[in-house]
Amino acid sequence: xxxxRTSVRIGLTSQEPPAAAGAPAIFxxxxxxxxxxxxxxxDITSELSSLIDDSGILNGIVTIFVPGATGALTTMExxxxxxxxxxxxxxxxxxxxxxxxxxxxxxxxxxxxxxxAALIGxxxxxxxxxxxxxxxxWQQVVFIELDVRPRKRKLxxxxxxxx
Amino acid sequence: xxxxRTSVRIGLTSQEPPAAAGAPAIFxxxxxxxxxxxxxxxDITSELSSLIDDSGILNGIVTIFVPGATGALTTMExxxxxxxxxxxxxxxxxxxxxxxxxxxxxxxxxxxxxxxAALIGxxxxxxxxxxxxxxxxWQQVVFIELDVRPRKRKLxxxxxxxx
Amino acid sequence: xxxxRTSVRIGLTSQEPPAAAGAPAIFxxxxxxxxxxxxxxxDITSELSSLIDDSGILNGIVTIFVPGATGALTTMExxxxxxxxxxxxxxxxxxxxxxxxxxxxxxxxxxxxxxxAALIGxxxxxxxxxxxxxxxxWQQVVFIELDVRPRKRKLxxxxxxxx
Numbered sequence: 001x002x003x004x005r006t007s008v009r010i011g012l013t014s015q016e017p018p019a020a021a022g023a024p025a026i027f028x029x030x031x032x033x034x035x036x037x038x039x040x041x042x043d044i045t046s047e048l049s050s051l052i053d054d055s056g057i058l059n060g061i062v063t064i065f066v067p068g069a070t071g072a073l074t075t076m077e078x079x080x081x082x083x084x085x086x087x088x089x090x091x092x093x094x095x096x097x098x099x100x101x102x103x104x105x106x107x108x109x110x111x112x113x114x115x116x117a118a119l120i121g122x123x124x125x126x127x128x129x130x131x132x133x134x135x136x137x138w139q140q141v142v143f144i145e146l147d148v149r150p151r152k153r154k155l156x157x158x159x160x161x162x163x
Numbered sequence: 164x165x166x167x168r169t170s171v172r173i174g175l176t177s178q179e180p181p182a183a184a185g186a187p188a189i190f191x192x193x194x195x196x197x198x199x200x201x202x203x204x205x206d207i208t209s210e211l212s213s214l215i216d217d218s219g220i221l222n223g224i225v226t227i228f229v230p231g232a233t234g235a236l237t238t239m240e241x242x243x244x245x246x247x248x249x250x251x252x253x254x255x256x257x258x259x260x261x262x263x264x265x266x267x268x269x270x271x272x273x274x275x276x277x278x279x280a281a282l283i284g285x286x287x288x289x290x291x292x293x294x295x296x297x298x299x300x301w302q303q304v305v306f307i308e309l310d311v312r313p314r315k316r317k318l319x320x321x322x323x324x325x326x
Numbered sequence: 327x328x329x330x331r332t333s334v335r336i337g338l339t340s341q342e343p344p345a346a347a348g349a350p351a352i353f354x355x356x357x358x359x360x361x362x363x364x365x366x367x368x369d370i371t372s373e374l375s376s377l378i379d380d381s382g383i384l385n386g387i388v389t390i391f392v393p394g395a396t397g398a399l400t401t402m403e404x405x406x407x408x409x410x411x412x413x414x415x416x417x418x419x420x421x422x423x424x425x426x427x428x429x430x431x432x433x434x435x436x437x438x439x440x441x442x443a444a445l446i447g448x449x450x451x452x453x454x455x456x457x458x459x460x461x462x463x464w465q466q467v468v469f470i471e472l473d474v475r476p477r478k479r480k481l482x483x484x485x486x487x488x489x
Contacts, residue, residue, distance in 0.1 A: 187350050189385050189386055189487055189488060191385070191453065191455055224387065226387055226451050226452070226453055228451075228452055228453050228460075229462075230460050230461055230462035230465060231462035231464070231465055232401060232402050232403040232408075232462060232464050232465040256415070256419065257415050257418075263407070263411045264406070264407035264408070264410040264411050265403075265405070265407035265408045265411050266407075267407065268405070268406075268407040269405075269407065274407065274408065274411050275411075277402060277403055277408045277411065277412070278408070278411050278412050278415040280401075280402070281400045281401065281402040281408075281412050281468075282400070282412075282415065282416075282419070282445075282446060284400055284401075284447065284450065285400070285401045285450070285465070286450060286451050286452060288387075288451045319453045319455075319460055320453075321386070321387055321453035321454070321455075323386055323387055323486060323487065
């Protein structure tokens with residue numbers, strides 16, 4: 001059930017990692033994350049940091065994106081209390097028990113998942129400084145599974161900057 | 164009523180598109196979108212892809228931004244059921260029929276539009292890989308008109324990367 | 327109580343600001359913002375523009391990020407009516423008076439702050455064109471203090487592009 005990461009460096013002048021000091025580079029990475037189903041919230045901070053290390057890029061911008069319309073990304077203090085509170089807030093924002101047109105049409109029972117994902121958003125962008133994202137002490141980046149069943153998610157990480 | 168697109172390439176070492184293979188470049192494009200008024204949700208995926216083709220940039224980051232405080236951008240499965248469900252959720256999030264200070268002051272009747280736009284957000288950022296944004300199969304990028312009347316919107320697309 | 331800004335230029339081929347015309351560059355800046363406590367919403371547009379001027383970068387992408395899990399960034403029309411309306415909407419989205427697990431566990435009384443921050447988001451990304459972010463006429467970028475007490479916030483600004 002662990003996460004897995006894959007890295008592809010797209011050097012601007014060279015395909016070889018790590019980036020030459022000061023040379024501009026673009027890096028593409030992936031995090032493969034199996035989820036346990038609805039409102040599984042996973043801390044991906046550590047795996048994202050490892051991808052950044054793989055890239056050899058020290059300063060720039062990091063974007064992480066979920067391909068798919070029933071997942072979302074944000075940051076939060078990842079402790080069980082806030083996780084529970086965020087789940088309850090998402091349920092209040094788009095309750096699962098009311099009627100959804102998407103339900104009626106497609107019978108996949110996840111109309112609320114779609115609405116939640118559109119409102120929270122599919123990507124988040126961070127500054128990268130001296131090889132790390134300067135998170136707050138109590139701040140982690142999380143993937144929120146909003147679909148009603150377990151999924152195998154592939155999150156895409158793009159880093160642009162200089163080595 | 165169709166969308167229109169405009170492209171301006173800002174080459175780092177040259178003004179001529181397309182980008183030389185491997186050379187870093189920045190590209191600015193625009194999508195002109197007439198909207199039909201409140202909660203008109205438009206799929207702009209195809210026009211955004213055409214702008215990316217125009218840019219000649221293959222790998223990097225794409226940001227799309229709405230100048231204005233009564234529109235928003237996100238991704239969703241663009242099918243009539245989810246469109247209807249998202250409209251209903253936005254209406255629940257900031258109901259149009261309650262009182263707004265902005266209404267009282269400015270008499271333009273769109274206090275709820277402002278609140279909705281601030282909560283959903285004015286921009287979204289994507290990874291660009293091999294000339295395309297790697298959306299999920301059922302995921303489109305949409306502009307959400309939140310103002311109470313039809314508007315002529317100009318969305319700004321910025322692409323930074325390498326050809 | 328004023329904001330303060332700090333700039334660090336990370337040239338790709340040189341450490342000296344401003345960027346040589348057409349040369350790629352990355353710039354890191356900071357905005358130090360004292361806040362007055364819960365739902366203090368501050369217009370940071372002018373200070374952000376000054377940082378962009380400091381950078382010497384003309385075209386590219388600007389990301390602004392709050393390190394910390396109880397603040398958020400977005401854009402809005404910054405006038406007292408909308409500010410009041412947005413505060414009310416945030417209070418409806420995650421009411422302060424209901425029970426939060428985070429409250430019960432950590433006794434810091436800000437469970438609703440955490441939930442609100444995760445839903446609004448910690449960063450926003452803009453296109454940069456000819457030395458400015460092309461905001462709409464009535465659009466400003468704001469920091470939203472969501473914690474229950476005054477804080478000294480350090481917002482991180484990352485600019486990537488060409489001079």
